[in-house]
Amino acid sequence: MLPLLGTGCDGPLSSLDPASPQASAVADLWWIMLVGSGLVFLLVMTLLTLAFTSARRYLRRPHAIYILGGGLVFPATVLSVLLAYALFTGERLLADPARPAALRVQAMAAQWQWTFRYASGIEMSDRLVLPAGQPVDIAISSQDVIHSFWIPRLGGKIDALPGRIHVMRIISEQVGTYAGACAEFCGLNHAGMYFTVEVVPLAEFETVLRQAMDETRSN
Amino acid sequence: MAASGKSALLRHKDLQRAWCNPPGWGRLAAVNHSIIGRRFILTALAFFAIGGLLAMLLRAQLATSRSAFVGPEIYNQFFTMHGTVMMFLFAIPLFEGLAMYLLPKMLGSRDMAFPRLSAYGYWCYVLGGSILVVALAIGYAPDSGWFMYTPLSSKPYTPGINSDVWLIGITFVEISAISAAVEIAVSILRIRTGGMSLQRLPIFAWYMLVTAFMILVGFPPLILGSILLEVERAFGWPFFDPTRGGDPLLWQHLFWMFGHPEVYIIFLPAAGAISTILPVLSRQRLIGYSWLVASIIALGFISFGLWVHHMFTTGLPHLSLAFFSAASLLVVIPTSVQIFSWLATLVMGRPQLKLPMLYILGFFFVFVMGGLTGVMVGVVPFDWQAHDTHFVVAHLHYVLVGGFVFPMLAAAYYWLPRFTGRQAQHRLGLVAFWLIFLGFHGTFFLMHLTGLRGMPRRIFTYPVEMNWDVLNLISSMGSFVMAAGFALFVVDIILQLRFAPRSCRNPWQADTLEWTVPGPVPLYNFAALPHIRSRYPLKAQSGLALKLATGDGYLPEVRHGWMETLSVDMVSGRPDQIVLLPKPTYLPFFAALATAVFFLGALFKIYGLALAGLATAMTLFLVWAWHSGLQRDYGALPAGLGLSLPLHAETERPPAWWAMAFTLVADGTMFASLLFGGIFLLVVTPGEVQPAIASGAAMWLDIVIIGLLAGAVFAMRRTVRAVATPAPRQRLIGIAFVQQLLAAALLVYLIRAAPDAKAHAVHALSTAMLWYLALHVMVALVMTGFTIARGRCGYISATRSAEPRILLLWYTYVALAGLIGLALLRLISPVAP
Structure with missing residues (x-):
């Protein structure tokens, strides 16, 4: 189904094996939240365990410490910091309007394949070729039901909706082959709606693109 | 009439006689909260077993890559049904059953406010759930995921009956959620024992009260969405179809609201x-x-x-x-x-x-x-x-x-x-x-x-x-x-x-009252209802259970074979009414069967049958309502502990008035969701907006309709004021009837004159709005006719004035909805004809 992909041990669709600045930012966010959550979880579980031992007499503090301190101030502080960091990360992931895209590719979803159209008129199914290091805008839409465009190692997903066009900015810095998938349930063959993304050096981009189209045709 | 000489055993026998439930087939007539609560819980557990079995089949399929256990056709039905069953047929009915079983015992009352409604809700739940399970057994279960995203769930991409099963089955089940919510809210706020102020409410009751209001506001958007999607599938009105001005995102908003x-x-x-x-x-x-009470109310709003x-x-x-x-x-x-x-x-x-x-x-x-x-x-x-x-x-x-x-x-x-x-x-x-x-x-x-x-979610297989x-x-x-x-x-x-x-x-x-009830639980819960002086009555009032058994409390005696419980002032917990509870009756069961005929008719597109089911259900509801109320005044009756109270039918605001008020909260949310849909299509959906009302329909027609509805409200207010004198009262209510009739006729004219609803989503939404208003006016007509007949038969008097008051609530709501709804249609259609 999928051609051989050069991947780490995590698997070709792993968001924990990021290959772009955007995907790395989100993976970092995940690891930070994991550590933070682990600490909060330990805190609650420690209090809970101590409550069942005689050590609970050391924990007997005025009710306000628990309800206002634990229930209100503690989460409000932690969550404000998290929200600020998340908004900051979110802004970084957005397309920088000052830097125009080098390329715009139309991604049209249909049950159950992706069609990628380039400005040069080249059109391919389930196979996307991108130049490395260049900002590319993918204009995503659907012909029928809702699908979702997702290349986990390069960034997050966005839905492909009929009647709407969503633009996603991708900058893939590492040359290589990546896997993409449809993430929104779209009917019988949803499980088979994968595609591949080949990121090639800018100099070879046009050549590889033409080759790829010829291969697709001969198939 | 406090503790008379009667022994606890004789008292128990008297109560037992008044509260007994027929055996055998008579079980279908049960309305008692302990019985209905238990049935809800057991049925929910049965559905949990079905949902759990589906989960195991899903996990069996996913255990290895390229598994050949089931194909996507079956797998998609399995995961859709797993989510649907667990959410709608297990979780919600389970806590409804628990609440019905426990709340009266915790609140010191003998039943919920509307036992027949509990029974009706239960039968709707069983019958609606059965539609889904039967569909699963024969391979026609819904298969577009439990949130039914359009366009996947709409006609072109799911041409079979699968989506209809979901939309119709779940809407049928929602009836039980809404009716349980109305009932739980009214019961917690009104049907408690004396002295149980809001500060003394058991914490579980606070949680259930907030839950009930959340259901009243949370479920209507889905009910509306389901109706719109079913109308799109059955009649081609393109609310969610992007090729005709509709919007799949509107469905997602309604669903997640x-x-x-x-x-x-x-x-x-x-x-x-x-x-x-x-x-x-x-x-x-x-x-x-x-703090907990404040935080659950906050949670209710933020959610x-x-x-x-x-x-x-x-x-x-x-x-x-x-x-x-x-x-x-x-x-x-x-x-x-x-x-x-x-x-x-x-x-x-x-x-x-x-x-x-x-x-x-x-x-x-x-x-x-x-x-x-x-x-x-x-x-x-x-x-x-x-x-x-x-x-x-x-x-x-x-x-x-x-x-x-x-x-x-x-x-x-x-x-x-x-x-x-x-x-x-x-x-x-x-x-x-x-x-x-x-x-x-x-x-x-x-x-x-x-x-x-x-x-990703919802994939039936994956490569190695x-x-x-x-x-x-x-x-x-x-x-x-x-x-x-x-x-x-x-x-x-x-x-x-x-x-x-x-x-x-x-x-x-x-330290909560349910533990003073003897075991096995008698259908009447308490031989006498306690007077509460603390949030923790079992700790604060020693020997309470024994006192109640010997009749030291409210309503210790059975009179006229009535089943009685107290109603209290919402905030202070001061008793203010004696509520007469209904005896076992088959009406809820048959009304639910008639409702099932309506839904099955709609499912199989036999609309004549559906209408017949609806008419039968409506008739049964009227019979049901006819059996409530009194034809004469009893005045204040002894209620125990030296207190005398009127019967609920002799008060201005009996529990039914509150039930109407809370039902209108749900109805109002549904209307607001419809307005949201209209504004969403106007503002958010890409594409041009079409004029909504046919050019033939002039603005003055809107004004006449609103005037008629407002006039009816005015007539009904005067009816309430003139309630003591039969002749002017019946004349005024007749005037209100005629005004509603004219409004209904004009709304039907507007519907007929409206542009083709199939052509564009905005037309479809405008027509849906007109239908919403027309149906509400028609219900007003039926209720007005009923109230006229009740007045003739002596059910309404100076003290028994609740029925016109309840009607007035409905009239006021319909007039407001008419004003806002027709104004929205003008907004959608900015060009005056």
Whole structure:
């Protein structure tokens, strides 16, 4: 189904094996939240365990410490910091309007394949070729039901909706082959709606693109 | 008439005679809350078994890559039905049943406010659920996922009956949710015992009160969405069809406006059980009662501002994503207030590690993790990766199993002695706990990683290259351990029902009124209703159970064979009415059957049959309403403890008035959702807007309709004022009838003159709005005709004035809806004709 992909041990669709600045930012966010959550979880579980031992007499503090301190101030502080960091990360992931895209590719979803159209008129199914290091805008839409465009190692997903066009900015810095998938349930063959993304050096981009189209045709 | 010389046994026999329920087929006539509550719970458990079986089949399929166990046709039905069954046929009915069973006993009353409505809701639930299960058995179950996203669920992409089964079956089941919510809200606010002010309300009742209001506001958007989608599928009105001006995102908004509050609607009753059980088993009063009340009310409000966090990947503007992300994190605060007040209660008390407590510890462990991953997916950039993957599958199971199933298991072991009158036995339950707890983590803990490694939701198979095999195999094995735990729980409960020795009345030393009820539970709960002087009556008022058994309380005597309970002032808990409860009747059962005929007619597109079912159901409702009320005045009657009170039919605002008010809250939310739809299509949906009302229909027609509806309100207000004098009263109500009739005729004219609803979503929505108004005016006509007949037969008098007052509520609502609805249609159609 999928051609051989050069991947780490995590698997070709792993968001924990990021290959772009955007995907790395989100993976970092995940690891930070994991550590933070682990600490909060330990805190609650420690209090809970101590409550069942005689050590609970050391924990007997005025009710306000628990309800206002634990229930209100503690989460409000932690969550404000998290929200600020998340908004900051979110802004970084957005397309920088000052830097125009080098390329715009139309991604049209249909049950159950992706069609990628380039400005040069080249059109391919389930196979996307991108130049490395260049900002590319993918204009995503659907012909029928809702699908979702997702290349986990390069960034997050966005839905492909009929009647709407969503633009996603991708900058893939590492040359290589990546896997993409449809993430929104779209009917019988949803499980088979994968595609591949080949990121090639800018100099070879046009050549590889033409080759790829010829291969697709001969198939 | 306080404690007369009668012995406790004779008193019991008198009450037993008045409250008895016929055996055999007569069971179909039962309306008593203990019986209906038990039926809800058992039926919900049966559906849980079905949903669980589906889950095991899903896990069997996913255990290995390229599994050939089932194909996508079947798999898609399985996962759609697993979610649907667990949400709509297990979780909600389970807590409704628990609330119906427990609330009257906790509030010191003999039944819920509207026992026949409970029974009707129950039959709607069973019949609606059966439609879905039968469809599954014969292979026509819904298969577009439990949130039924359009266009996948609409006609071109699901041409079969599958989606109709979901839309119609679930709407049928929702009737029971809405009716239970109205009933729970009115019962908690009005049907309590004397002295139980709001400050003395058991904490569980606060949780259920907030839950009930959330259902009233949370379910109507889904009901409306389901009706619109079914109309689109059946008649081609393109509300959600992007090729004809509709918008698939409108469906998602309507669905998640329901779907997000739904999570809290399921969590709150379970949290209410924890707030009740945990302090008892910690031998410490609940710490922070008022803070908890404030935080659950806050939770109720905030939960309606989060729905968009299910739609972070649908390309909404980034500013609105930031807003909804902040709101999603904000909702953590009222939840942490609860967690920390429970921790404080544990620390200040001397907690005992009894079995219900063990399940509560399971809740803490699982739910806190679910809450933390919930914060993660509330963070937009992370959600762009995690959304629609198995990470979310793991998260939602941590929240729902942790936040609902574990507390409900704790509740089962805690209240089992209350249900059975037998001692709690905890050996098998302990083994079941560890199987469920370890099996759960085996299934779902590593599933977070499966999701981060990119496995999307709802795929029936996956290639081996993806490296998901080991993780999935572990999940599948864990799920079978968990299933064994649930099976053992069922075995344990059955064994306890049969073999456990008799229990003392209050085995946990609890402090809420349900533990004063004798076991096995008599249908009337209390031989006399207590007067409450504390939030913890069992601690503060010693020997209460014995006093009640000897008739030292409110309403200790049976008169005229009536079934009586108290109604109180909402805030102070001062008794103000004696409520007469209905005897067992087949009406709810047959009304539900007639309703089933309506829904089946709609499902199989035999619309004549559907209309016949609807007409029969309406007729039965009228018969039902006719059996309520009195044809003469009784005046104030002795109510025990030296108090004299009027019967509810002789007051201005009996429970039914409040039921109408709360029903209008739900109806108003449905109307607001329709308005939202109109504005959404106008403002958000790409494309040009079409004029809504045919050019033939002039503005003056709108004004005449609004004038007629306002005139009817005016006439009805005067009817209420003239209620004591039959002749002017009947004349005024006749005038109101004629005004409504004219308004109905004009609305039907507008519908006929409107442009083709199939042509464009805006036309479809305008026509739907006109139909909404027309149907409301038609219901007003039926109710007015009924009230005229009631007036002729002597059911209305100077004191018995509630029926015109209830009608006035409806009239006022319809007039307001008419004003706003017709104004919106003018807004959609800016060009004056």
